[in-house]
Amino acid sequence: MKKRIAANIWFLLLIVSPVFAQQKANEASFSESQRVKLDNLLNDYISKGWIKAVSASILVDRKPVYNKAFGNNLNRPARTDDILRIASQTKAVTCTAAMILFDDGKFGLDDPISKYIPAFKNPRVLDKFNPTDSSYTTKPATHEITVRELMTHTSGLGYAQIGSPEMNAIYAKAGIEAGFVIHKKLLETEINKLAKLPLAGQPGERWQYSLSIDVLGRLVEVASGLDLNTFFKERIFKPLAMNDTYFALSKEKQSRLATVYTEDPKNKRVKPWVDGVFPGATVNYPINNNGYYAGGAGLVSTSKDYGTFLQMFLNKGIYSRRRILSEKSVALMTSRQIGNIPFTDNTFGLGFEVVTEKGSKLSGQSVGSFGWGGFFGSTYWVDPKKKIVAQIYVQQWPFSHGEIAGRFKAIIYNQTAKN
Known part of the structure; x- marks a missing residue:
């Protein structure tokens, strides 16, 4: 009996030890000091009146190491499950839909x-x-x-x-x-x-x-x-359990929609957006039943949902043992596709900016990292080498202090760049 108990304990240790070791590795890859620095950074921007609300999410090797929201929406505190207008982050979803059809041999x-x-x-x-x-x-x-x-x-x-x-x-x-x-x-x-x-x-x-x-x-x-809305639901959102991502937000979820802010053109004071700030545009597009499925800008989502979407790329097209994209399509999307056409210090893939050697030296991101952002002050990226998925959201336009994304990135890479 004692031998059997010892064998069972040894078996459990074999299973648990790698999991525990991985958890410790994730903790080591993102330190308490970095968490404090991020807290201070985001709170600083709010206390200075540069923004009213901000949320940030970081995954390392599929595990959350940072997920916080600061500040306030118009009638309630900002939360990590706020539904956000992701604007041009929609583009990566549309490109993914196209590459699913490419995998299907449609074009x-x-x-x-x-x-x-x-x-x-x-x-x-x-x-x-x-x-x-x-x-x-x-x-x-x-x-x-x-x-x-x-x-x-x-x-x-x-x-x-x-x-x-x-x-x-x-x-x-x-x-x-x-x-x-x-x-x-x-x-x-x-x-x-x-x-x-x-x-x-x-x-x-x-x-x-x-x-x-x-x-x-x-x-x-x-x-x-299929219409774009239906295709997204059937081939991307349902398989990835992206249950808070929509073109048109249902009434029962509208209370979670984050407030959009703007800056007074005279004194830069941050205040709630009123339509007319940007001619011909409304922030009510997720709730005004316009029926327009804008593949370039029309979705709302959460950092959890979009993080899942990005994790699928980190997994080379698979999520929860289900293949969404072929490994070939992931490689095409996240590698240079514009030849020698100039593009900042980086290059461009199929829907993503892709970090080059020159860009890596400036940002700290690994070569081959990829990402983009959105009109209302959001930025995201995936670093395949370091297994990082990072997102930061500020629901505001104009946004005079867009450097927050660079400072957010710098804190992350201050330690991970040395590993």
């Missing part, structure tokens, strides 16, 4: 988009623009836009409302908006309308932030036979 990355959305046949590029009446002349594009060019923002398309003055005017005249829409719209109608307008530049020539991912969302609809 090739170098297929012309006109093969699936005929309105994009024979694109033309802006040549001359008259600012007095927004009239313009065009010239032929050198080639048709490809799926890969949509995903890398090298399609030649511009961005409504936040692009160049010329494209802002052209898009405004045509009623093209960036995604935070006020009135009912359909993705199919808007993308077909966009296709008839001039490109801002030649496809494949330069990186230019754009409505490309909104067009990609329409491609997902055409290739799958």
Whole structure:
């Protein structure tokens, strides 16, 4: 009997010891001193009146090492389960949807988009623009836009409302908006309308932030036979148990929607957003039943849900033993896809900024780390080498103190960069 008990204890130790060792390794990779520094950083920005609320989440090797919220929403304290407007973080989800269909053999990355959305046949590029009446002349594009060019923002398309003055005017005249829409719209109608307008530049020539991912969302609809909302739910959100991620937020969850703040243009005082701050946009887009599935900006989510989504990439396309993306697609999305086209100190994959050697020296992130952010002051990244998933959310625009993301990153890498 004693031998049997000893054997059972030894067996339990074999199982528990690696788990305990991993837990200790996670704790060692993120110290108490770093937690205190992060607390102080986030509280400092609130006490100085630069922000009203902030939340941050860090996973190391799938385990949470930091998950806190500070400050206040309009009628309640900020919480870690607040539902947040993730804006351009939607782009990574749309690119993932497209790559799921790529894995299914529905299209090739170098297929012309006109093969699936005929309105994009024979694109033309802006040549001359008259600012007095927004009239313009065009010239032929050198080639048709490809799926890969949509995903890398090298399609030649511009961005409504936040692009160049010329494209802002052209898009405004045509009623093209960036995604935070006020009135009912359909993705199919808007993308077909966009296709008839001039490109801002030649496809494949330069990186230019754009409505490309909104067009990609329409491609997902055409290739799958489902609207974007349904495809996201069936192929991404349900498999990943992302139960708080939506285009349209149900009434029973609206009390968890975080407040959006803005800055007074005269004195920079932070105050609640009132529609009109950003012309042609509303922060009520998740609750105004606009019916518009903007693949470039339309989702709300939580740090828990989005962290799960990012962890799937860290797991090379698998989450909870279920494959969402092929390992090949994860590798394509998180590696250089723009050749020698200049892009900051880093490069660009399919939907993500990807850290290069030069960028790594500046940020401390490992080469190959990937991420992006959102209009309302959010930043996220994944560091595959160090197994880090990090997110920080500030629901505010304009945001004069965007350096908070860099300082957040610096605290994380002060220790982990030495390991």
